[in-house]
Each structure stands twice: as structure tokens, then as C-alpha cells.
Amino acid sequence: MDVLTEVRVLTMRELKKWYRSPFLLVxxxxxxxxxxxxxxxxxxxxxxxxxxxxxxxQLPPAATSQIASVFNxxxxxxxxxxxxxxxxxxxxxxxxxxxxxxxxxxxxxxAWDRRLGFLNKLLAAPIWRGSxxxxxxxxxxxxxxxxxxxxxxxxxxxxxxxxxLLPLGPLIAVAAxxxxxxxxxxxxxxxxxxxxSWESQAAVMNLLNLPLMFASNALYPVSLMPPWLQTIxxxxxxSYAVDAVRQTLLLGQAANTAILITDMAAVSLFxxxxxxxxxxxxGTTLKKT
Amino acid sequence: xxxxxxEGLVKRFGQLVAVDNVSFTVEEGExxxxxxxxxxxxxxxxxxxxxLIRPTSGKAFVAxxxxxxxxxxxxxxxxxxxxxxxxxxxxTGRENLMLQAGLYHLTHEQARKTIAELLELVxxxxxxxxxxxxxxxxxxxxxxxxxxxxxxxRILFLDEPTLGLDVATRAAIWSYIKRLRSEAGVxxxxxxxxxxxxxxxxxxxxxxxxxxxxxxDKPVNLKNSLGGDVVELEVVDGGRSVAEIVEKIxxxxxxxxxxxxxxxxxxxxxxxxxLIVEALVxxxxxxxxxxxxxxxxxxxxxEYTGRKLREEAGxxxxxxxxxxxxRRARAV
Numbered sequence: 006m007d008v009l010t011e012v013r014v015l016t017m018r019e020l021k022k023w024y025r026s027p028f029l030l031v032x033x034x035x036x037x038x039x040x041x042x043x044x045x046x047x048x049x050x051x052x053x054x055x056x057x058x059x060x061x062x063q064l065p066p067a068a069t070s071q072i073a074s075v076f077n078x079x080x081x082x083x084x085x086x087x088x089x090x091x092x093x094x095x096x097x098x099x100x101x102x103x104x105x106x107x108x109x110x111x112x113x114x115x116a117w118d119r120r121l122g123f124l125n126k127l128l129a130a131p132i133w134r135g136s137x138x139x140x141x142x143x144x145x146x147x148x149x150x151x152x153x154x155x156x157x158x159x160x161x162x163x164x165x166x167x168x169x170l171l172p173l174g175p176l177i178a179v180a181a182x183x184x185x186x187x188x189x190x191x192x193x194x195x196x197x198x199x200x201x202s203w204e205s206q207a208a209v210m211n212l213l214n215l216p217l218m219f220a221s222n223a224l225y226p227v228s229l230m231p232p233w234l235q236t237i238x239x240x241x242x243x244s245y246a247v248d249a250v251r252q253t254l255l256l257g258q259a260a261n262t263a264i265l266i267t268d269m270a271a272v273s274l275f276x277x278x279x280x281x282x283x284x285x286x287x288g289t290t291l292k293k294t
Numbered sequence: 295x296x297x298x299x300x301e302g303l304v305k306r307f308g309q310l311v312a313v314d315n316v317s318f319t320v321e322e323g324e325x326x327x328x329x330x331x332x333x334x335x336x337x338x339x340x341x342x343x344x345x346l347i348r349p350t351s352g353k354a355f356v357a358x359x360x361x362x363x364x365x366x367x368x369x370x371x372x373x374x375x376x377x378x379x380x381x382x383x384x385x386t387g388r389e390n391l392m393l394q395a396g397l398y399h400l401t402h403e404q405a406r407k408t409i410a411e412l413l414e415l416v417x418x419x420x421x422x423x424x425x426x427x428x429x430x431x432x433x434x435x436x437x438x439x440x441x442x443x444x445x446x447x448r449i450l451f452l453d454e455p456t457l458g459l460d461v462a463t464r465a466a467i468w469s470y471i472k473r474l475r476s477e478a479g480v481x482x483x484x485x486x487x488x489x490x491x492x493x494x495x496x497x498x499x500x501x502x503x504x505x506x507x508x509x510x511d512k513p514v515n516l517k518n519s520l521g522g523d524v525v526e527l528e529v530v531d532g533g534r535s536v537a538e539i540v541e542k543i544x545x546x547x548x549x550x551x552x553x554x555x556x557x558x559x560x561x562x563x564x565x566x567x568x569l570i571v572e573a574l575v576x577x578x579x580x581x582x583x584x585x586x587x588x589x590x591x592x593x594x595x596x597e598y599t600g601r602k603l604r605e606e607a608g609x610x611x612x613x614x615x616x617x618x619x620x621r622r623a624r625a626v
Contacts, residue, residue: 007399014396022384122378126441129344130397131369 011136012143015127019114019144030152033107037099037156042163044224045092052091054080083226085251086168086259093167096160097255098223101246103156104149104182105217108189109210111145112197116206128291138194138287142280145190146183153182168257177265181249181272188242188276191283198283198290223247245271295358297322297449297481298343303352305338312338314505315352320449320483320498325475327496328485329591335505336485337377340453343483344374357448370398373447373480377454379434380441383427387418387437390426391444398445405444412440415477416470432463436470443478450474452484456491468494489591499591501598508598516594522547523563524587525570527556530580539577543569563588 023029054076061069077087084094115137118124127137161167169175193210200206218224220234221243227235238244249268252260298320305313313335320326328336341347343356345365354361357371381390388409395405413419416436426434435455442450455471456464472495475482486492492499493513500510509516529536537549540558545566548559560566563586574581 010396010399014393018382018385018393021389022382025384122376122380123382125341125346125376126374126380127397128346129369129372129374130394131366131399132397 008133008136011132012140015136015140016143016147019141020147023144023148033152034103034155034159036106037103038159040102040218040224041092041096041099041156041160045095048091050091050225051080051084051089051094083228085256089255090166092163093160093165093255094251095224096156096163096165097167097250098221098247099160100153100156100178100182100250101185101221101243102218102223103153104186104246105189105243106214107149107152108145108186109193109214111141111190112193112195112200112210113203113206114141115194115197116201116203119201120203124291134287134291135284137291138191138283141194142187142190142283146186149186149190150179150182167254170253170257170260174253174260177269178250178253181246181253181269184269184272184276185242185246188272188279191276191279195279195283195286198286217241217243221247242272242275245269245275295322296320296355297324297357298326298483299353299355300339300343301353303339303342303354304350305335305342305347306350311505313342313349316502316505316507318500318507318510320481322448323479323481325471325482325484325495325497327492327499328483328502329487329489329492329499329595330485330502331487333504334487334502336487336502337453339502340374340451340483340485343368344372344451345369370445371448373442373445373450375438375442375450375452375455377457379431379438381426381434381437384425386423386425387413387429388422390437391441394441394444400445408444408446409440412443415443415474416440430463431459432466435459435463435467439467439470439474443474443480446478447480449481449483452482454485454487456486456488464488464491471495489595493591501595503599509594513591516591517589520589520593520597522559522561523566523589525558525560525563525567526583526585526587527558527570527574527581528554528583529556529574530582535577536574536579539573539579540570543573545569 056069056072056076064072080087080089115124118127124137128134170177193206196209197203197206200209220237221241222238223243227238227244230238245268249265249272252265252268296319298318300319301317303313303316304311316335316339328339330336338347342349343354343361345361345368348362356368359367359371361368381387382393385393391409391412392405395409400408409422410419413422416439418433418436418440421429421433426437429437439452439455442452452471456467459467468491471482471484474480484495496513498510498512499516501508501516509519511519527536527540536556537551540546540556541549543566545561546558547561550557550559558566558570567584567586571581571584
């Protein structure tokens with residue numbers, strides 16, 4: 006019971022710090038919205054395969070349907086369904102990217118707590134050391150999922166169209182994002198525990214954020230990538246969370262249960278690994294010599 | 295039972311011996327001070343006693359518990375107010391205390407009652423629901439003091455409680471420390487590098503320098519150990535006779551002449567002063583200036599460590615390196 010109290014008060018501290026600074030909330034949303042808007046509207050990948058009407062009018066109907074079936078099979082191969090527009094595709098990818106950016110910054114909090122002496126005060130209290138980590142992870146999960154939901158609403162307002170796999174689809178998508186947030190924030194906190202200064206922590210996270218985004222299927226399908234990049238993308242946990250969200254919210258009837266299970270298993274495995282590492286480091290690093 | 299009992303405590307950080315075979319005891323209810331310059335090993339000692347770091351060797355018992363073997367018992371019994379201001383700017387004063395109460399597993403009812411009392415004690419009831427970012431430095435420190443007392447600890451550790459505060463705020467913090475000692479009845483262990491602070495607050499002082507304790511006693515005893523007060527005397531036309539006159543007065547131990555100034559070492563300056571003046575007047579010596587100096591802890595520190603508190607004797611590099619190593623070790 007005591008542990009629950011500790012985790013609750015520490016989580017509430019994190020969340021209060023977050024929602025009391027609206028600037029922070031807006032700022033963390035700006036980047037994904039920019040990516041979504043700029044990439045989604047400018048690099049309209051699915052739009053390349055759309056034939057202008059004046060050309061369609063000049064073609065015989067048989068040719069038109071032939072071209073259409075070729076293009077549709079290409080679209081299906083890359084995007085899972087032929088009638089998907091790129092903006093919807095990328096905006097669902099951006100949900101995981103919001104989780105990525107938010108979670109990766111959570112280790113900075115522990116570096117700051119150390120620097121400000123707050124960590125020492127926590128360590129002098131009779132609390133379970135894991136509470137310090139668990140509360141940061143929990144707060145990050147709540148923040149990430151709320152921000153992702155806001156982003157989803159923004160995407161809908163900007164014209165995205167989804168085909169959710171009802172009734173469980175949205176729930177599974179949220180679960181995938183939560184698990185991803187657990188894994189990434191545990192990783193970030195583990196780094197924060199080792200690196201000690203928030204400057205080096207920020208440097209590491211900035212170094213990782215963009216490569217993790219670009220080397221995933223968040224912006225474009227993995228099958229469009231060269232083989233070496235495909236290997237990286239398939240090792241990237243972001244890809245699995247993104248795919249789980251697309252399977253459940255975008256593909257509708259075309260969703261593949263086996264793939265969805267693989268996605269969820271991969272994200273869970275990643276999260277379990279880094280949670281274990283984070284908890285272990287909390288035990289050793291926070292127990293000073 | 296002693297509140298704190300330390301025997302042969304040693305803490306090494308690599309080559310550096312931060313705490314070097316330190317032994318002392320703190321009585322229940324006492325206000326005990328660790329006085330020494332930066333890098334003397336004060337914070338390292340506090341960190342060991344509050345279980346933040348482990349000693350290299352030696353024994354330390356706090357509230358009767360072994361800091362190495364029963365750290366969670368020790369944590370329950372002590373409160374720590376670190377030298378940094380550790381209250382959270384984004385929360386209100388009350389929320390900071392609620393957070394602290396949660397960390398010590400107080401029930402909601404207990405927490406509300408205790409927090410109301412503590413806010414009253416440190417004089418922050420009025421601003422309790424304002425965010426800490428609007429507080430002044432002194433108010434933050436007071437909130438930190440209250441946070442350290444939330445679970446009614448038996449021993450409160452204050453690390454440099456007035457570091458970086460202005461003179462008026464320091465005096466206010468002192469009065470709060472005295473008040474919480476008398477009202478909360480807590481044993482206080484504090485560190486400081488301000489002489490006047492140790493003098494004004496502490497029942498007993500340990501003078502610590504480069505990891506070693508040089509002396510432990512009441513401030514007044516430490517000062518008395520210097521051999522008494524000094525009376526400085528300037529007369530209009532000096533001469534051999536002045537020294538002869540004052541030497542005969544009871545209580546005067548030594549007379550020295552420095553730059554035409556007579557320096558009399560006396561047992562009790564307040565008692566000797568009238569006698570000196572009277573004897574001089576009777577012998578028609580015109581006194582131009584007379585001054586009584588009671589020894590300060592500054593002089594005590596000089597006496598015991600062979601150097602002044604503020605000036606770093608030895609090489610500058612050595613003391614810099616020492617502080618640097620300690621700071622890095624502390625940041626673990």
C-alpha cells in the first residue's frame with residue numbers, strides 16, 4: 006500500500022508539472038503536426054498513382070480499368086489498401102512519433118531532479134527506489150497517450166479518414182502506444198540514470214529521435230526502403246507500434262490478425278526488456294556506493 | 295540513547311579521503327553543528343548519516359540504527375534538508391508538503407493536520423496555495439525546512455541552511471530553526487561555514503577541516519580555550535609606567551605592546567575593564583581609546599586548524615581539486 010502511495014504522489018507531481026505549463030503541451034505537439042502537415046500534404050505518395058481526369062477521358066474504358074487495377078495492386082502492396090490516402094497514413098504514424106518524442110525526454114526529468122537536489126531528498130525518504138522510476142514512466146504514458154489523442158483529433162479535423170477495426174481496434178491502438186511509451190521512457194530514464202547531466206542526456210536523445218523516426222514505417226512503407234534500411238526499420242520498435250495502430254485504425258477489414266499479434270508481441274518484448282533494464286539500473290545507480 | 299553516534303568513520307572517493315577517521319556523538323535534543331570550510335567533508339558526513347552514501351569504513355548509528363545495515367529504519371527516523379533548495383517550483387507550497395507527506399506514507403488526515411501546523415510554524419500559511427515560483431529564497435528555504443519535518447523525525451539534518459541567503463533572511467531562518475527545535479523538540483544536526491551561525495545556533499560545535507575533526511565543544515568553551523578576552527588600550531603619552539600599572543590589576547594575564555597599542559589578555563574582559571580604567575585614571579594616564587574584544591569562533595578556527603576559515607591555506611590547486619572531487623562524488 007505504501008508503494009502505491011509513493012507512486013501516486015510522484016506521478017501526480019510529474020503530471021502537475023506538465024499540465025500547468027500549457028506552452029510545453031503545445032510545443033510537444035508542434036513538431037508532429039508539422040511533420041504530418043508538411044510530409045502528409047506535400048509528399049503525397051499515394052497521389053503519384055492517381056491519373057488526372059483529362060488523361061482518363063482520352064483512354065478507352067478497358068485500358069482505364071487495367072491501369073487502375075495495376076495501380077491499386079501497387080498501392081495495396083505498399084499501403085495495405087488501395088483506397089488509403091497518404092495524409093491518413095502518415096497521421097497515424099505520427100501518433101507513435103509523438104510518443105517517441107515525449108517518452109525520450111522523460112529521462113531529462115531525472116537528470117534535473119538529480120541536479121536540483123530533489124533526487125537526494127527522495128533517496129533520503131523511506132521509499133522503494135523503483136517508485137522513482139515507475140512514477141516517471143506512468144506519467145510519461147499518460148502524457149504520451151493524451152498528446153497522441155489530441156494529435157488524432159487534429160488529423161481528423163485536417164481531413165484524415167480512418168477505418169477503425171471496431172469494436173476493439175481503438176483500444177488495441179491505445180494499448181500499443183502505451184506499451185511503446187513504457188519501453189521508450191524506461192530506456193530514456195535508464196540513460197538518464199547513467200549519464201547524470203541533463204545536457205548529455207539531451208544530446209543523446211536528439212541524436213536518437215530523428216533517426217528512429219526516419220528509419221521506421223512512420224513516414225513511408227518499409228517496402229519502399231533499400232534492403233539495409235529495411236533491416237534497421239524492422240529492428241526499430243517504432244515500426245511495430247506504428248503498424249499495430251495502422252492495422253487497427255486504418256486498414257479496417259484488410260487488417261491481418263497474425264501481423265497485429267506479431268506487432269504487439271514485438272512492442273511488448275521491447276518494453277519488457279527496457280523496463281527490466283531501467284528497474285535494474287534504478288536499484289544499482291540509486292543505491293550509492 | 296545518543297541521537298547520533300559515529301566512530302572511526304572514513305569515506306574515500308578514489309584517492310581523496312573526504313572523511314578521515316571521524317568520531318563524535320550528538321545527544322538527544324541537542325543542536326549540533328559541523329563547522330568547516332567548503333570541501334571539509336561536512337556534506338559527505340551528512341550524506342552518510344542520512345544513508346545517501348555508504349561509508350568506506352567505521353560505524354555510524356543514527357537514532358540507534360546502523361546506517362549501513364538498517365538504512366530504511368534510519369530514513370524513517372531522520373529528516374533531511376539538503377543545501378540546495380529542493381522544493382518544486384511548479385507546485386504550490388501545500389502541494390510540495392502533500393508530496394513529501396506521501397513519501398513518508400502519512401494518511402490524508404494526518405497529512406492535512408501536520409501540514410497546517412508546519413505551515414504555521416514556518417510562517418507560510420498565508421501563501422500556502424501560491425506556486426513556489428512566486429516565493430522568495432527565504433520562503434523556499436522555510437518550506438524546505440517544513441518538508442524536512444513532515445514525518446516528525448527524531449533528528450533533522452540541515453546542510454548549510456542559510457547558504458546563499460542575504461543577511462536579514464539568514465537571521466529569520468535562524469529564528470525558525472530555534473523555534474522548530476523548541477516547538478518540535480527535534481534533535482538538529484547542521485553544517486555551516488559561517489562562524490556567526492554556528493555561534494548563534496549551536497549547543498556544541500565540531501570544527502572539521504580536510505575530513506578531520508579538530509575540536510568538539512560548546513562555542514563558549516572553545517572561545518575560552520583561547521585564554522580569555524583582549525583589551526586594547528591607547529593612551530595619550532605612553533611610557534613604561536602604563537604597562538606596570540595594568541600588569542598589577544587582577545585578571546590581567548599578559549601585556550603586549552603592538553604599534554603603540556597595548557594589548558592586554560584578560561580573564562574576564564567585562565570585569566577587568568572598569569578596574570583598568572580606574573587604575574589608569576588614578577595614575578593620571580590619559581586614555582585616548584579603549585576597546586574590549588571577546589574572541590570569536592574565527593579565532594578559534596584559526597587556533598585549531600592553523601588557518602583562517604575563509605582563506606585556503608596550502609596550494610590553491612589542492613583545495614580546488616578537493617572540492618571538485620567532492621562535488622562530482624556528491625552528484626552521483
